[in-house]
Amino acid sequence: MKRIVVALFALLPALTFAAGGNVHLDEANYDLTDKASLQNGAKLFMNYCSGCHSTQYQRYNRVAEDLGIPEDVMQANLNFTGVAIGDLMENAIPESDAANWFGAAPPDLTLVARVRGADWLYTYLRSFYKDDSRPFGVNNLVFPSVGMPHVLEPLQGTARLETETHTVDGVEVVTPVGIQTDGNGELTTAEYDQAVLDIVNFLVYSGEPVKLERQRLGYWVLGFLAIFFVIAYLLKKEYWRDVH
Structure with a gap:
């Protein structure tokens, strides 16, 4: 709890700086x-x-x-x-x-x-x-x-x-x-x-x-993760098929 309070106080100057009144x-x-x-x-x-x-x-x-x-x-x-x-x-x-x-x-x-x-x-x-x-x-x-x-x-x-x-x-x-x-x-x-x-x-x-490039690559990364998830799920089913 003490660490959370310290972190919040540390953020206050940055938040005030960004807000501008x-x-x-x-x-x-x-x-x-x-x-x-x-x-x-x-x-x-x-x-x-x-x-x-x-x-x-x-x-x-x-x-x-x-x-x-x-x-x-x-x-x-x-x-x-x-x-x-x-x-x-x-x-x-x-x-x-x-x-x-x-x-x-x-x-x-x-x-x-x-x-x-x-x-x-x-x-x-x-x-x-x-x-x-x-x-x-x-x-x-x-x-x-x-x-x-x-x-x-x-x-x-x-x-x-x-x-x-x-x-x-x-x-x-x-x-x-x-x-x-x-x-x-x-x-x-x-x-x-x-x-x-x-x-x-x-x-x-x-x-x-590199913001636009980062965003463009982000879509490819999300697509890869989605495909990998399907493959990983099918492998999991195959490995555990004979486990009772």
Whole structure:
């Protein structure tokens, strides 16, 4: 019993980390078979996110092969550090400098989709809003007091927090109800949501590049076990036929 209690307490930080508070998480309907989405997600990630965040457990050539991107295109358009095509996808910022500039070194995002969840990422990237009290001028509904700028703001436009006020026991309570953009971004709301979904799709792939292959092999394994079960059952009947 004591071990069970200890295990539950050990899991609490991970569960809290993944939950992201009490904000409703929108469903991320990503599709790992959609190569166009994955390619666009890789392009957006490398152009807007990789300046600070690395995916250092991936290699450029493996991503290019999996996503159907020619290696010369990968090198020319998605590799901004000048390393070889077979090298790891690290960023160019020294960790000590990044920690000094941002207060903490930006985390590697290779496994972020497995840690946070696709729905959390999808909602988080669509929940930044203008907040002049913060160091970078923005805050986030999913991650309050966020310590990073809204790097996708040129695409989304200036986002502002919408609130509603109601009275509880004679006290006025202000509740956030959503995000509204000023319409000055490069993309419409629907286009921005799709762009974020493409990034999430890429990060889900990054967290487990062999997921589709694993699932495909799983069907073969289950089929083999089903056939083996029938053979084993018939052998058992044959061996025990004369046993009384």
